[in-house]
Amino acid sequence: MQAIKQLYRIGHGPSSSHTIAPYRIAVAYRQQYPECERYRIVLGSSLAMTAKGHGTLSIIEEALECHDIEYVFQPEHKDNIMNICGFHGDKKENTWHAVSLGGGAVRIREYDIGDDDNVYEEENFEEIKAYLKKEDKSLLEYIYTFEPDLKEYLKQCLEVMFATVRKGLSSEGLLNKDLNYYRIAKKLYEKAENRKDYLVAYSYAACEENAAGGLMCTAPTLGSCGVLTSLMYYLRFNENKDIDTLCDMLAIGGVFGNCIKNNASIAGSVGGCQAEIGTATAMAAAAISYLEGYDLPSIEYAAEMGVEHFLGLTCDPVMGYVIIPCIERNAISIMRAYDCAYLTGQFKNIKSNAISFDSVVKAMNYTGQKLATELKETSLGGLSLEYRYAKH
Numbered sequence: 001m002q003a004i005k006q007l008y009r010i011g012h013g014p015s016s017s018h019t020i021a022p023y024r025i026a027v028a029y030r031q032q033y034p035e036c037e038r039y040r041i042v043l044g045s046s047l048a049m050t051a052k053g054h055g056t057l058s059i060i061e062e063a064l065e066c067h068d069i070e071y072v073f074q075p076e077h078k079d080n081i082m083n084i085c086g087f088h089g090d091k092k093e094n095t096w097h098a099v100s101l102g103g104g105a106v107r108i109r110e111y112d113i114g115d116d117d118n119v120y121e122e123e124n125f126e127e128i129k130a131y132l133k134k135e136d137k138s139l140l141e142y143i144y145t146f147e148p149d150l151k152e153y154l155k156q157c158l159e160v161m162f163a164t165v166r167k168g169l170s171s172e173g174l175l176n177k178d179l180n181y182y183r184i185a186k187k188l189y190e191k192a193e194n195r196k197d198y199l200v201a202y203s204y205a206a207c208e209e210n211a212a213g214g215l216m217c218t219a220p221t222l223g224s225c226g227v228l229t230s231l232m233y234y235l236r237f238n239e240n241k242d243i244d245t246l247c248d249m250l251a252i253g254g255v256f257g258n259c260i261k262n263n264a265s266i267a268g269s270v271g272g273c274q275a276e277i278g279t280a281t282a283m284a285a286a287a288i289s290y291l292e293g294y295d296l297p298s299i300e301y302a303a304e305m306g307v308e309h310f311l312g313l314t315c316d317p318v319m320g321y322v323i324i325p326c327i328e329r330n331a332i333s334i335m336r337a338y339d340c341a342y343l344t345g346q347f348k349n350i351k352s353n354a355i356s357f358d359s360v361v362k363a364m365n366y367t368g369q370k371l372a373t374e375l376k377e378t379s380l381g382g383l384s385l386e387y388r389y390a391k392h
């Protein structure tokens with residue numbers, strides 16, 4: 001499996017697969033071919049269908065520092081491709097064939113951007129448990145053995161998460177004209193009284209900032225960034241938890257996100273929203289269970305529950321914006337993560353889980369493949385369609 005670090009990428013909203021990934025592809029291309037003055041870019045599948053709402057074109061122009069770009073949209077393409085070719089004078093440079101894989105990860109046929117490097121030999125959670133047993137190690141020891149620099153990196157991620165929530169809490173006004181959406185995080189915060197209220201306010205703050213194109217941390221994607229971001233902010237500033245503990249929580253949650261990324265998908269455009277919000281819920285549930293001092297089977301149980309009860313969740317962002325249903329969904333998810341940890345605690349010494357984490361990931365993968373294309377970040381079906389009907 002690849003580094004947990006890759007689940008926590010820092011970049012601009014609103015969508016890791018539609019802004020961070022295209023930005024990374026464009027920057028890498030520009031570094032290789034700095035003389036180009038104009039470009040031809042082919043966008044496929046969800047990248048072609050929701051480019052406007054997701055801010056894809058403006059982020060590409062920013063990365064290339066160029067407005068002379070001819071776009072070709074291929075919505076019928078089965079993958080989120082971004083093929084790029086640059087020109088200067090009469091000269092045409094090499095074409096790169098790239099794919100946005102979700103969470104900001106990319107694969108480029110002609111260039112090694114480093115996302116495919118494997119850091120862990122284990123491929124799923126059962127193999128990780130077997131390793132821990134054989135080596136007599138804890139899950140945290142395992143993570144930090146293979147990613148010794150992870151904690152330092154996670155500290156940077158926390159700084160970004162905190163700044164995002166702060167900014168979101170102090171911002172007001174119209175966020176999106178097409179949807180007539182006004183920010184509400186500040187108002188939610190002002191009337192917050194208990195843990196749930198604060199988590200919801202922080203989640204809204206993060207997601208509204210994301211929708212505004214703010215600097216964010218994926219966890220594991222930008223569409224689902226409000227879940228772990230709100231949890232971290234709440235624990236730091238309402239419960240005074242130390243930074244080391246928060247990093248350990250992100251690392252523990254990251255293992256489960258990584259198993260999903262490796263065996264299913266964390267991209268809404270590939271597996272539906274279960275892949276984003278289901279994964280974020282699993283990661284947060286595992287992190288909370290770790291904080292509660294639960295043993296490994298209970299942490300696994302909480303993570304499994306996080307996925308299980310979001311199986312089949314569709315991705316149908318209204319008008320292609322990561323706003324409806326995404327923002328509300330993040331708030332639901334962080335509350336659900338606490339419920340998963342709560343239930344796990346209740347079940348202790350009463351029952352064990354009948355479904356392993358790996359099994360639910362397989363079910364998620366199967367379900368994602370069965371989901372119609374209209375329900376995988378194309379804005380062609382579901383809520384997006386109903387919204388269009390209601391408006392006309």
Ligand code: SF4
Pocket residue numbers: 223224267268269272273274276277314315316317322323325326329377
């Ligand atoms: S519906 Fe879910 S998966 Fe789709 S863009 Fe929104 S948060 Fe991401």
